[in-house]
Amino acid sequence: MGFSGCCPADSDLENAWRNDLEREVREINSSVFDDVAEMMKIIANPLRIKILFLLEKKDHSVYELMYVLKEPQNLLSYNLGVLKKAGLLESYYRSRHKTYRLTAEQSAPLIRCLKQVLFP
Structure with a gap:
């Protein structure tokens, strides 16, 4: 699946770019954010x-x-x-x-x- 117009054209750069984005997706979807939000509700x-x-x-x-x-x-x-x-x-x-x-x-x-x- 290509991301023409929004990512690097070179395939090595595109793979590194995609890997970075996938890592960010995993990090941002971590349950730790839910835990932090719950704690913030408690101490609000x-x-x-x-x-x-x-x-x-x-x-x-x-x-x-x-x-x-x-x-x-x-x-x-x-x-x-x-x-x-x-x-x-x-x-x-x-x-x-x-x-x-x-x-x-x-x-x-x-x-x-x-x-x-x-x-x-």
């Missing part, structure tokens, strides 16, 4: 970004987050659940209070990226 909420930044400094209970963020418990719990489901947080009990912390594997690169964008 300002409250979730604030939660991530607070948890980067130290673990917090829901009550501590309520105090700092001035948000109701049900709203915080919902958003913490979204972040936990995405693998960005994990929880444990400290005394009787459910406490949240970042999962280093998933969250660290995301936090670094957000800091670069927000605080250049």
Whole structure:
């Protein structure tokens, strides 16, 4: 199948050109773009970004987050659940209070990226 008028005329150049384009097609169709888009949807909420930044400094209970963020418990719990489901947080009990912390594997690169964008 020829691409007359849009690609190099020399057959070696055309093959290299076509191979480059095929490589780009494979790269652009990678599922990583879907994963990035999903993660962007998750962190597109300002409250979730604030939660991530607070948890980067130290673990917090829901009550501590309520105090700092001035948000109701049900709203915080919902958003913490979204972040936990995405693998960005994990929880444990400290005394009787459910406490949240970042999962280093998933969250660290995301936090670094957000800091670069927000605080250049």
